[in-house]
Amino acid sequence: MTTTPTQSPVATAAPLRRHGLVATGLVAAVTAAVATTLVAVIGKAAGVDFADSSGEEIPLFAFAQLTLTFSLIGLAVAAGIRRWAKRPATTFLRTALTLTAISLVPPFLIGLDLASSACLVVAHLTAAAIVIPTLTRRLAD
Numbered sequence: 001m002t003t004t005p006t007q008s009p010v011a012t013a014a015p016l017r018r019h020g021l022v023a024t025g026l027v028a029a030v031t032a033a034v035a036t037t038l039v040a041v042i043g044k045a046a047g048v049d050f051a052d053s054s055g056e057e058i059p060l061f062a063f064a065q066l067t068l069t070f071s072l073i074g075l076a077v078a079a080g081i082r083r084w085a086k087r088p089a090t091t092f093l094r095t096a097l098t099l100t101a102i103s104l105v106p107p108f109l110i111g112l113d114l115a116s117s118a119c120l121v122v123a124h125l126t127a128a129a130i131v132i133p134t135l136t137r138r139l140a141d
Contacts, residue, residue, distance in 0.1 A: 021079060021138050028134040029071035032127040033064040039126050043119035050119070052111035067127050074099075078135045089140035093132065100128040 040050070040063045050058040078092050085091040107120035 020141070021082065021135070022075065024138045025071070025075035025078065025131075025135055028131045029068050029075065032071050032130040033067040035126050035130060036067045036123040037061075037063045039063070039119065039123045043116075043122075048115045048119045050112065050116050054111070063123060067123075070103075071127065071131050074131055074135065078139060082139055089136050092139050093136045096128070096132045096135070100124065100132070103128075 037060060040058075040060055043050070044060075074096060077095060078088075081092045081095065082088040103124050104121050107117040107124070112120070
């Protein structure tokens with residue numbers, strides 16, 4: 001009589017969920033980067049210059065670069081929360097919304113005019129509107 005080793009469904013579920021979170025998070029990060037860059041392009045077309053009081057301007061590539069960076073940090077936070085929190089979706093949502101609210105302050109502190117600061121806030125909210133619900137839904141699965 002031979003026996004065939006079988007894997008428990010519990011043993012395979014965690015890696016699949018982890019992979020799903022990472023893949024979903026990467027797609028959300030890239031989507032958010034494109035969207036925030038589009039916000040910046042539309043802002044520039046409308047006359048927003050993204051220049052501080054010294055005349056130094058935020059380059060367009062920085063919108064995509066920073067959005068990707070902070071979205072990946074958010075993905076790492078989501079993975080950590082999923083691992084250690086009892087209610088990962090709720091915990092992540094509260095954490096992400098708090099961090100988003102904090103991120104809305106610096107645009108008004110870096111010496112940009114009101115239009116530039118407002119456009120940066122719209123970019124932050126655009127990225128948050130893409131990444132936060134996407135990761136929260138994945139964590140709720």
